[in-house]
Amino acid sequence: MKTFIRWTSGLLLLGCAVVLIGLWQLRARDAMADWDPDAARHRGKPIPVRTIKVAARDFDETIGGTAVTFPAQSATVTIPLRSSSVIDREVLDVNCEAGGEVKKGDVLVTFLPGLFEHTVRQREAAVRQTTKTLEAYKGLNKRQAITELEVAEAEVGYETAQLELAMSKRDLELCKMITPIDGVIQEVNVVPQMRVGDGTIVAVVHDLDPIYVQMDFPMERLDSLQVGQTAEVELDAFSQETFEAKVIRIAPIVSTKTRVLPIMLEIPNPGNRIKAGISGFARVKSMKPGATSIPAVALIKKQKKAMVFILEGDKAKIREVRTGETIGTGEVEILEGLEIGDEVVIYGHDSLQEDDLVNADWRGWTRRGEGNVAQASMSGF
DSSP: OHHHHHHHHHHHHHHHHHHHHHHHHHHHHHHHHHHOHHHHHHTTOOEEOEEEEOEEEEEEEEEEEEEEEEEEEEEEEEOOOOOSSOOOEEEEEEOOOTTOEEOTTOEEEEEOOHHHHHHHHHHHHHHHHHHHHHHHHHHHHHTTSSOHHHHHHHHHHHHHHHHHHHHHHHHHHTTEEEOSSOEEEEEEOOOTTOEEOTTOEEEEEEEEEEEEEEEEEEGGGGGGOOTTOEEEEEETTEEEEEEEEEEEEEOSOOOTTTOEEEEEEEEOOGGGOSOTTOEEEEEEEEEEEEEEEEEGGGOEEETTEEEEEEEETTEEEEEEEEEEEEETTTEEEEEESOOTTOEEEEESOTTOOTTOBEEOOHHHHTTOSHHHHHHHHHTTO
16 A cells, blocks of 8 residues: 555656746747747747937047157258358368257357458448448449449449348358257267358257147048147157157148058157157047947848848838947947937847847846836845
């Protein structure tokens, strides 16, 4: 009798287990229909998706490119063509050296002035002589002793003498070669007692405060560029620092080979700490107001086309869009194809098809709705 009871109990327990397993399989199949797009589509049930509404947002945009530093100004101090008969200039003093700082107007090199002073005295005498000659000719012309043509020739001689005197004074002034800009001396090419001729480069001066930075700006982002924008520059020689800069010039021609546009940034550089020729990376900052954007995960790329699923009622509709650049964090600018307020699918769109029934109540199908919150509260959570 006891054996019979044990077998009967065992069979009952086994039967209950089979029933429970069957019920679990039915619920699993129903759950699969709720979650699996193919199963839901086959049974005519809506496919669970999550959506977001298209909105206009303001974004801080950052665009980067390689960069290299340049002097703000450079001056090559050169001996100009002389007007006197002096063949060469002899260096008297050199008042600068490579690496030294100079101010605008500082005398860099002095030449012996003796021969140039002598030339000035000669031409001053010529001016005095031609002045007397012109006055005498004008008096004779009033008495009709000479013709107007002779007076005109005397005037030409006087003006020529004045011009030669001015040029000889310029040659004398150039016995002191000055720098036209503030800056740092790169090179000095003369030494005392050296004789130099016309066209000799005496020194090269670079203005490093402010320092300029040439950046290669990507051609595709030209609409985001304008003079006055702020930028950040990181230089290889100062790996732990970031320098604040601003856009001061934009080149008119894009490089067809590299597809970049050279732009010039300006960085304050007191003390000439940053030198020219340092490479680095620059980022131009700008505000992009009112940009229509969606999360990048919503995009579907097919055959070089960008598409998204939007909701029309309870159905999914596919729509082609034209995208801009990635902006913000994981956002893509939409140039065409969507309107403000459109509801775009951002989850569950990988398996969607045109006109699929969808369920966008994600709080409900993820069981995180208000009912579940209330139930959790009743359970003591």
